[in-house]
Amino acid sequence: MTVAALSAYNLGHAYGDIVALHHLDVEVPPGRIGLVGANGAGKTTLIKVLLGILTPTVGRVEVLGVDPADDLIGVRSRIGYMPEGECLPKDQTAADFVSYAAELAGVPPTESRQRASDILTMVGLHEERFRYLGDFSTGMKQRAMLAQAIVHDPEMVFLDEPTAGLDPAGREEMLDLISRLGGFGINVLVSSHVLPDIEQTCDWVVMLDGGRVLRSGPISGLTETGVVELEVVDSIDLVAAELRRTGATVETTGEVLTITSSPGDPFLAARDALAATDVSLRRLGARSTTLEDIFLGEVPDDE
Amino acid sequence: MSDRTGVVYDLGYQPYEGQRLGRAGAIRAMIKDGLRRTFGIRRKARKKVYPWGLVSLAFLPAAVFVGLSFAISSFAPDADSPFGGHPEYIGLIGTVIILFVASAAPNLLISDREDGVLSVYSSRPLTAWDYIWGRAGALAGVAAAFFILPNLIMYIGFAALEDRGFASALFNNLDDWVKILATMLAYVVGYGAPALLISTYARRVGPAAGTYLAVIFISPAFAEMFRNLNFTGSRYGTLISLLQHPEVVRNWVFDRSQSGIPMISVGFEPWLSAVIIGLIGVATVYLMARRYRREL
Numbered sequence: 001m002t003v004a005a006l007s008a009y010n011l012g013h014a015y016g017d018i019v020a021l022h023h024l025d026v027e028v029p030p031g032r033i034g035l036v037g038a039n040g041a042g043k044t045t046l047i048k049v050l051l052g053i054l055t056p057t058v059g060r061v062e063v064l065g066v067d068p069a070d071d072l073i074g075v076r077s078r079i080g081y082m083p084e085g086e087c088l089p090k091d092q093t094a095a096d097f098v099s100y101a102a103e104l105a106g107v108p109p110t111e112s113r114q115r116a117s118d119i120l121t122m123v124g125l126h127e128e129r130f131r132y133l134g135d136f137s138t139g140m141k142q143r144a145m146l147a148q149a150i151v152h153d154p155e156m157v158f159l160d161e162p163t164a165g166l167d168p169a170g171r172e173e174m175l176d177l178i179s180r181l182g183g184f185g186i187n188v189l190v191s192s193h194v195l196p197d198i199e200q201t202c203d204w205v206v207m208l209d210g211g212r213v214l215r216s217g218p219i220s221g222l223t224e225t226g227v228v229e230l231e232v233v234d235s236i237d238l239v240a241a242e243l244r245r246t247g248a249t250v251e252t253t254g255e256v257l258t259i260t261s262s263p264g265d266p267f268l269a270a271r272d273a274l275a276a277t278d279v280s281l282r283r284l285g286a287r288s289t290t291l292e293d294i295f296l297g298e299v300p301d302d303e
Numbered sequence: 304m305s306d307r308t309g310v311v312y313d314l315g316y317q318p319y320e321g322q323r324l325g326r327a328g329a330i331r332a333m334i335k336d337g338l339r340r341t342f343g344i345r346r347k348a349r350k351k352v353y354p355w356g357l358v359s360l361a362f363l364p365a366a367v368f369v370g371l372s373f374a375i376s377s378f379a380p381d382a383d384s385p386f387g388g389h390p391e392y393i394g395l396i397g398t399v400i401i402l403f404v405a406s407a408a409p410n411l412l413i414s415d416r417e418d419g420v421l422s423v424y425s426s427r428p429l430t431a432w433d434y435i436w437g438r439a440g441a442l443a444g445v446a447a448a449f450f451i452l453p454n455l456i457m458y459i460g461f462a463a464l465e466d467r468g469f470a471s472a473l474f475n476n477l478d479d480w481v482k483i484l485a486t487m488l489a490y491v492v493g494y495g496a497p498a499l500l501i502s503t504y505a506r507r508v509g510p511a512a513g514t515y516l517a518v519i520f521i522s523p524a525f526a527e528m529f530r531n532l533n534f535t536g537s538r539y540g541t542l543i544s545l546l547q548h549p550e551v552v553r554n555w556v557f558d559r560s561q562s563g564i565p566m567i568s569v570g571f572e573p574w575l576s577a578v579i580i581g582l583i584g585v586a587t588v589y590l591m592a593r594r595y596r597r598e599l
Contacts, residue, residue, distance in 0.1 A: 053599065072430065073430070076426060077325070083422040087419040088418060091350060096345050104333070105323070106323035106324040106325045106326075106428060107324070108321070108328070111319070111321055150316075
């Protein structure tokens with residue numbers, strides 16, 4: 001049986017009177033996981049609980065099947081973390097700091113230096129590895145932060161707003177790096193309020209709002225609507241009438257016809273209706289929605 | 304032109320399947336990093352000037368003392384060194400330790416917080432206690448080295464001057480080391496703990512160093528003021544002198560005069576200074592743990 005990457009059971013955390021997490025119950029399989037929510041939704045608090053920095057007020061969590069409250073060192077031996085803010089000493093070179101980050105995870109010094117060099121090359125900082133981190137640009141800092149998070153080959157890495165402050169090109173490069181982490185056998189939790197970033201990099205999403213889980217599931221399932229759209233050249237009413245005759249529910253807007261439900265496969269129904277009416281097709285496809293649409297649809301109206 | 308040819312392979316990401324040294328390795332790495340940081344090793348040149356200047360200040364006089372003693376003893380081999388022994392040298396080193404920890408403690412603790420590096424520690428097999436011991440250990444280690452090594456130079460140098468023979472002098476004077484190590488503990492904890500405590504709560508390196516130096520160097524003036532006041536319990540105010548507690552312990556251990564030291568002149572016993580240093584050390588560790596358990 002596959003161990004869940006992350007599990008929360010009735011998890012709650014409060015900062016004094018302010019409740020940051022409300023009775024979270026969620027189980028997430030290994031892979032690339034997106035944690036989305038507006039600022040203040042509880043994403044960073046959840047990550048800090050997973051890291052064992054914060055203790056749950058109620059309930060418990062498990063990271064790779066281990067509760068940080070039971071075995072903090074055990075959990076921390078298997079994870080990496082790229083925080084939202086900076087985590088780089090200005091007076092050290094990238095090579096020295098990333099090597100030190102590996103040593104802190106127990107990798108012997110000689111191997112640490114070799115791995116630091118390899119990982120900095122992988123994130124595109126090979127030429128800059130002997131420059132001081134204080135002289136780095138925002139994009140280079142983000143890459144160095146990613147490097148320190150994975151240099152020790154963790155089983156799971158938490159990335160908190162990894163694209164924050166990056167220009168479009170830097171953002172694309174960072175998202176590409178994150179997408180590649182799954183291929184290295186590293187489970188990834190990406191926290192972001194930029195929903196397209198999650199859509200691009202993750203295969204599972206957990207939506208948080210006001211410290212509550214709105215939805216948790218595979219992204220492909222969430223974004224598929226089951227609705228088929230087709231655009232035809234003239235005679236749209238003929239096609240609509242043929243589809244209704246076969247029992248489908250259709251809507252028309254201009255030259256676009258939407259099949260919201262049908263007795264069988266909606267694509268086959270569309271093909272048969274076009275053949276029966278001899279109408280030319282301009283476009284046919286499934287209508288998918290975005291995480292943003294889903295998120296906005298789930299968030300209560302009073303927010 | 305070289306006729307050698309080759310191909311560079313980008314192996315991409317390689318999983319690590321080698322040895323992992325665990326928590327002990329992580330703490331060792333922290334201490335090593337602390338030592339490098341305090342001495343500016345693998346940092347820009349300007350980071351090296353201050354600590355290595357202090358190293359010179361601590362070591363050069365010892366070397367000069369021993370060298371001059373050799374020169375003089377060549378004329379009068381049985382003469383004692385005219386430059387003073389370990390207790391006098393400890394007085395000089397005490398000032399060096401103060402100047403060193405004033406800079407090193409904020410650099411170790413505040414820089415980690417300012418630069419956000421604590422979040423890296425929170426994703427490694429470390430606890431808040433490990434962090435505290437790692438950082439305090441690095442500071443104490445360097446301060447102890449400042450203390451021990453010049454005394455070692457003097458010990459070996461003066462042993463070589465003794466007419467009963469080098470080896471005999473080395474072994475016969477070993478009881479000096481019990482005194483040196485006991486005094487070292489008082490100096491390292493007495494001066495290092497307040498620096499760590501201030502750096503645990505201060506936000507910036509410069510003000511933390513300034514505050515520490517002010518507290519240490521101004522506290523004897525307040526102690527002197529309390530000695531001259533005549534209200535009930537005013538004598539307890541003399542215990543505020545953080546600068547002088549290690550000196551009291553040194554004089555006590557080496558059986559030297561305590562004249563002019565406020566807390567002794569109002570009737571306190573020297574052992575009380577040792578107790579106060581111990582309490583400062585324990586309080587520092589407790590308050591550091593409270594502070595860092597919130598972030599690690």
